[in-house]
Amino acid sequence: MKREFIKGNEAIVKGALLAGCTHYFGYPITPSSEIIHLVAKLFPKVNACYIQAESEVAAINMCYGASSAGRRVLTASSSPGISLKQEGVSYLAGSELPCVIIDVQRAGPGLGNIWPEQGDYNQVVKGGGHGNYKCPVLAPNSPQEMCDLTIDAFELADKYRTPVYVLTDAYVGQVMEPVTFPSTIQKGERKDWAVYGDKNSSNNLISSIKMNTVEMEKMNILLQEKYEVIEKNEVKYAEYLVDDAEYIVVSYGITSRIVYSAIDTLRAKGLKVGMLRPITLFPYPKKRVAELAKRVKGFCSIELSNGQMVDDVRLAVNGKVPVEFYGRLGGAIPEQDEIANKIEEFYLKA
Amino acid sequence: MGKIVGKPKGFADNFVRKPGSYPKVTHYCPGCGHGRIHKLIAEALETLDVVDKTVFVSPVGCSVFGYYYFDCGNIQAAHGRAPAVATGTARSNPESMVISYQGDGDLGAIGMAEIMHAANRGENMTVIFVNNGIYGMTGGQMAPTTLDKQVTSTTPYGRDISETGAPLKMSELISTLDAPVYVERVAVSDAKNIMKTKRAINKALQSQKDKKGFSFVEVLSTCPIGWKLSPSDAIDRLQSQMETYFPLKVFKDDTETRSPKRLASALPKDEDIINILGVNDETVLFKKDEGFIKNFKDQRVRVAGFGGQGVLMAGVTLAQLGMETGLNVTWLPSYGPEMRGGTANCHVVISNKPVGTPLVELPNVLIAMNSPSLDEFLPIVEKGGLVVVNSSIVTKKIERTDVKAVYVPMTDIAESLGLRAASNMVAVTAYLAFTGVMKLDQLKKMLEVGFKKKDLLAKNMEVIDKAYEYVKINCL
Structure with a gap:
């Protein structure tokens, strides 16, 4: 166990090595580049493989190739780069290949800017590429979780044979905090489905094509069944002052950190407000939201987006109580008082 | 005599993956290559x-x-x-x-x-x-x-x-x-x-x-x-x-002349990873002082100045010292285009409670290494807060009367010891010496263990001593 004062982006790289990641393929983009910088420094020293790919598209397809060969693979990018990777992610999901993808979100649409935003929620949590797939999505809000959830992501990816996202943002990527690293190393097992280029695996096929509609539908149904199991077993969330709360704020990533502070302010004023922070965005903690909807006056979702996660809150609340939304866009970060005032306004209205 | 007609071993005997009822022939059209x-x-x-x-x-x-x-x-x-x-x-x-x-x-x-x-x-x-x-x-x-x-x-x-x-x-x-x-x-x-x-x-x-x-x-x-x-x-x-x-x-x-590539199998050894990450090195610098932690007053610091003044590093040093003394800390840089040209700045929070937002919107400490930073951040300093000014560069006195101000010629002190780049160390020292929120000998101990440029360590120690002397004589 070692505690280190470290950037969120760098904690990901160390977490990945401790998770048994052997291959990194990526293309540099701000504000995720500390990841590829540290990979470039560390991977060659420990005989792990690293390629700065010619494009995001090539990077995700290199991941496809190394994952097919049974390896634990990582790629990282930021919003515009994730858009480019989506084709490959669809193929990974269709061929049931494990892979960990980091999205250090920045502002969009288009080139946008390099400041934090959460406008990738829909493209990351709801599939994003073509076809009927979803990926488990983990949402850290601190460098410690950047490490821990990266390790979890590798485990989930192998367990369910699926690409897994770590969805974070420019600030969680750039912030430095103490991180305690585990001193054990996880290992990917030999996979009976992978193509190792040896006798035992020579009958294996990695593919997402089924020309027969019956077979293709069967494949799709199997995927949906897998997602149901993931929904049943892998939901993760954190709560802050929820037990006696009359009103619930939902937020994730950097926004949740500001909401913590805003809630302290509101509690000091006597308002019974708490926070539900989804750690998995898919699967979404919708059962917990529904439970809370039975006893609280209302919810609001605070996001750095135009209201993308709030849809999931509304689906789970199912009209029982009002669900409000407040968001900032374009890389603008709300101040804690601004958030506190908004929550108070919603609370009084509910 | 060998086999003349037959399927090479590279092919499956029957094309069982191919749908339809002709597992011996391909799906390709007649005449296709x-x-x-x-x-x-x-x-x-x-x-x-x-x-x-x-x-x-x-x-x-x-x-x-x-x-x-x-x-x-x-x-x-x-x-x-x-x-x-x-x-x-x-x-x-x-x-x-x-x-x-x-x-x-x-x-x-x-x-x-x-x-x-x-x-x-x-x-x-x-x-x-x-x-x-x-x-x-x-x-x-x-x-x-x-x-x-x-x-x-x-x-x-x-x-x-x-x-x-x-x-x-x-x-x-x-x-x-x-x-x-x-x-x-x-x-x-x-x-x-x-x-x-x-x-x-x-x-x-x-x-x-x-x-x-x-x-x-x-x-x-x-x-x-x-x-x-x-x-x-x-x-x-x-x-x-x-x-x-x-x-x-x-x-x-070039098949005759090219020598074989040395291809690594990309299988890292556990001990190599453990070593390079240093995850087994447990260095506890200071014994936890519960009284100190309990009585610690939140420090919400903005450090700001020109790029090249070591502003970001000053913030990291403070936060790291906070961590080593057992406190909760965060550090957030300004980055990208904001850093090119104008001012560089960072947010540091040091607290005995878990830190919510890492953004310091209402600093109770501002370390201003140049005039544009002072102009930009002075208005947001909390009432009763502290402003540490680099008086080598900022010649004016601050106008607000509801904050404390300390003037230290940071650049001059660093230059007098031939280490202009260490003006940020003067800033950190001045802040700690003036407030006593954390101990200077702990700062020195931390630097001794962790300072990357070992050849400059002794010089930095001199800078700290000289900055401390200056504050003791002129500011306290």
Whole structure:
């Protein structure tokens, strides 16, 4: 166990090595580049493989190739780069290949800017590429979780044979905090489905094509069944002052950190407000939201987006109580008082 | 005498993956070149005794179903991406034989970036590029290698190369790169050329087996259906038109002279990871002082100045010291375009409670290393807060009377010891000396253990001492 004062982006790289990641393929983009910088420094020293790919598209397809060969693979990018990777992610999901993808979100649409935003929620949590797939999505809000959830992501990816996202943002990527690293190393097992280029695996096929509609539908149904199991077993969330709360704020990533502070302010004023922070965005903690909807006056979702996660809150609340939304866009970060005032306004209205 | 007719070992005995009731024949159209090229590959795999080691990456196009036939590991790739997929595979298992099999649309249009870069990196793989000048499976559309005036379903009036560009000569392009070891264009047009194709495929795979790197075999082939010709007329066209525009030749052959690549298996050892990450080094610098932690008053600090004044590092040093003394800390930089030109600044929170927002909107400490930073951040300092000013650069006094101000000639003190870059250490020292929120000897101890530029450590210690003396005499 070692505690280190470290950037969120760098904690990901160390977490990945401790998770048994052997291959990194990526293309540099701000504000995720500390990841590829540290990979470039560390991977060659420990005989792990690293390629700065010619494009995001090539990077995700290199991941496809190394994952097919049974390896634990990582790629990282930021919003515009994730858009480019989506084709490959669809193929990974269709061929049931494990892979960990980091999205250090920045502002969009288009080139946008390099400041934090959460406008990738829909493209990351709801599939994003073509076809009927979803990926488990983990949402850290601190460098410690950047490490821990990266390790979890590798485990989930192998367990369910699926690409897994770590969805974070420019600030969680750039912030430095103490991180305690585990001193054990996880290992990917030999996979009976992978193509190792040896006798035992020579009958294996990695593919997402089924020309027969019956077979293709069967494949799709199997995927949906897998997602149901993931929904049943892998939901993760954190709560802050929820037990006696009359009103619930939902937020994730950097926004949740500001909401913590805003809630302290509101509690000091006597308002019974708490926070539900989804750690998995898919699967979404919708059962917990529904439970809370039975006893609280209302919810609001605070996001750095135009209201993308709030849809999931509304689906789970199912009209029982009002669900409000407040968001900032374009890389603008709300101040804690601004958030506190908004929550108070919603609370009084509910 | 050996077997004359029969299936090479590279092929499955029955094509069980192929749907339908004819598991002995391929899905290819009569007169199509793919079947022939597949067979030459399957034979080469048998000859080189590498069937079990082979990973066949099939593209999008008619040969998308390569995995029906090859009795080895198979990966089906996205359109144009086979060389990237093959790169990932080859870099995972260097002993495996990785074949990227691609058509002309796949390789020369949508996958141009992937093929050029895999070739340029000299990946240890073999690319079999089947050039029939048309998109077969998709319905006979124009390919990047479609000949001038050729009629396709997307050039119904004939290809006009003044509009669409001339047919791409991929072997010529690839052979301009340094890394590829072997580049040849062949054709499956007649017995002689088919034998040449066989030799080319063998040579490429042998070279890969010898770990010599990237080989590229372009095979001119037929598509009677797409060309709307009978199989025999298609062969005529292949010889009379395709082979004229795309000359058959060896473009590059360094197979004899190239030495084998040293390919790592990319299997990190646990102890190497543990060592490089230092996850077992437990260094507890200071014994936890519960009283100190309990009574600690939150420090919400903004450090600001010019780029190059070590502003970000000053913040890191403070936060790290907080961490070492057992407090909760965060540090957040300003970054990117904001840092170019104007001011650089960072947010530091040090607290005995878990830190919510890492953004310091209402600092109770401002360390201003230059005038623009003072102008920018002074208005947001909390009432009763502290402003530490670099009086070497900021000559004015601050106007607010509801905050405390300390003036320290940071740059001068650092320069007087010949270490101009250490003005940030003066700033940190001045703040700690004035407030006593954390101990200077702990700062020194932390630097002794962790300071990266060991040759500058002693000088930095002198800077700290001198800054402390200055504050003691002039500010306290």
